[in-house]
Amino acid sequence: MRNMTLKNIAGACGGDLHMSEGRKEDLREASCVVIDSRKIEPGGVFIATKGEKADGHDFIDQVVQKGALGVVCERAPKDCSVPYILVEDSFQALKNIAEFYRKQLCVKVVGITGSVGKTSTKEFIASVLSTGYRVLKTSGNFNNEIGLPLTVLSIRQEHEIAVLEMGISDFGEMHRLSKIARPDICVITNIGQSHLEKLGSREGIFKAKSEIFDFMNPDGYVFVNGDDNLLCHIKKKGNHAPIHFGLNSENEIFASNVVDRGLFGSQAVIHANLEVFPVEIPLPGAHMVLNALAAAGVGMLLGLTSQNVKEGIAKVEAVRGRSNVLSLSDCTLIDDCYNANPGSMGAALDLLSMASGRKVAILGDMFELGEGKEQLHGDVGIYAVEKKTDVLICTGLLSRYMYEQAVCTKKRRGAGEKTEIYYFAKRDEMIRELPGLLKAGDTILVKASHGMAFEKVVEFLLSRDGNS
Known part of the structure; x- marks a missing residue:
């Protein structure tokens, strides 16, 4: 080193x-x-x-x-x-040592933040860049004030680019992460409703995420989701204006002719750097198109061809716990259990709605939402019914609000509403009852905040299939 x-x-x-x-x-x-x-x-x-x-x-x-x-x-x-x-x-020493080491490196750093989609965007960008460079990327959930320094300290001389995920929950954290990472390229995926308990509002989240620019290379570049009503207003950072990506054709990098292939991903045509080329996006969900656009922008900025971009996007793989679709012997499992906030819950229910057959949503509490947590959980229950989820299983103390609003919505919609709705206060109680609630051929979504440990739900479902 x-x-x-x-x-x-x-x-x-x-x-x-x-x-x-x-x-x-x-x-x-x-x-x-x-x-x-x-x-x-x-x-x-x-x-x-x-x-x-x-x-x-x-x-x-x-x-x-x-x-x-x-x-x-x-x-x-x-x-x-x-x-x-x-x-x-010792923890402060870890950060200081990583900051010193970063200054010794010639590697380019891509820093990624946002409310939703940081990990999948990291995977897309790393996959695209690996077609032309030796890349190190954040492993697992090493995106905080312990994980990020450890990731920086794992960079070696052979690496040409480091793709670093940067996650926060309070003001000042991103400032400290930026001081360690010193990104050459910053990517912000969106501004949602995560960590409202400490950050207060979307505007507060925007302010906290924007601290990523505090130690950015002044000659670096910024990529932001131009479809986000806060990010689209970011002004010039350093020596360059921000580059916008999104589905709207007014963005510098955008997608057209998007074809939704359900749980099997999507197809789209990317417009970037005066080039137009089709891509196959293997991960499901409309938000994955945005991730692919961010990856295309970063890759082409760093000299990769449209062919490199196509290859990198096509080979990206899902991360365990992050919209990972698994075909089991008698059901399809959408493992999205790593974390949750209102925006990602909605996206996950959108994804579930694409499935054929019976659609089952096993949802748990969302944490760090602040004073509006009851309503935000209730909104998820309403949305689950509106998306015609066949079975909604709500688990956790806060998820009672999800359950209650789902029941009210079902009654309001009348006899034609067929959603089955269940509530369990505790995760293990719910797991014991699952065999009687599930049927062969189901598509099952599992999602909650990390503190709910819903990976145990996934492990149970896999053990039934002999894949644990």
Whole structure:
């Protein structure tokens, strides 16, 4: 890792470097920087952090035995045979070290944020860019003030572009993430209704997401969803005007002739850089067309051809828990359980409505919605009935509002409304009753906020199919 000597690491995080008496300064560059002792490599640096379940300081002896170059820690280890850097806050040290390392790199960074679609947009952009570059992308949900620094620290000399997902829930977080990532290209997917509890309104969300520009390369570029009524008003950032993508032909990058193929994705014609070319988008949902447009824009800005873009879009794969359509022996499962907000719930119900046969929505609580959480849950219940969902299963304390409004909507619509509506206060209670509620041939949507742990619902459904 370029310039990542113990002395430089100590300077970056403001720590005190301690070495055994008579030991000379080690000028070697670290092979890795990790907070998980299981991932240490010979010559690597281990940052001991205090987590909810374990304290990294308890594993210092193990990483030393595995050949660690040094340790960053909050309290001095006893009889440590390798140098250690003493800091006040290991998590802050992690961020400071990642910020220093980012400055040593020549890699271009694409930073992606937005209320909905960050992960899938990341996958589209990384897939397109990988047709012409060596790309590193955010793994899993490593998009916060712990995950992003770790992702930056995983960049290596062979990488030419890093595609980084950047997620927040409060003001100031994106400012700190931007300081670490220092993006050359910023992509904002949309401004929805997630994290309203702390950010207050869509305008507050817009303000918080816009902090991504705080440490952007002044000669960098910004791509925003031009169909979003807040993003479309973003003014010039740095030396360039923002580039808009969307379904509206007034955007610089737009799609026409969109053909919805249901759960099998869609076809579209992309207009970008005075080129017009057809693409096959393998992931379902209208929002995936927007993701493909963002990827086309970034790819062509970085010199890729329309053929590269077509190939990259065509090979993109779904991420577990993110609109992942699975064909099981007796049903189709839409695994969208990773997270939820009102906008993504609506998009998921739109996707479910494309299925043939009986449509089952297993929905749970949405968190961090603030004072309007009851109405927002109720709105989801209303929409589920209006989309002619055959079976709606609501689970969680807040989802009672979803259930109640769904029942009211069904009554208001009269005898012709056939939606079956069920409510369970607890997830495990609902799982026990599922076998009696499902039928062969169903298409089943599973969606809730991450804290509901609806991956257990997905695991149950897969275990019935023998795929767990």
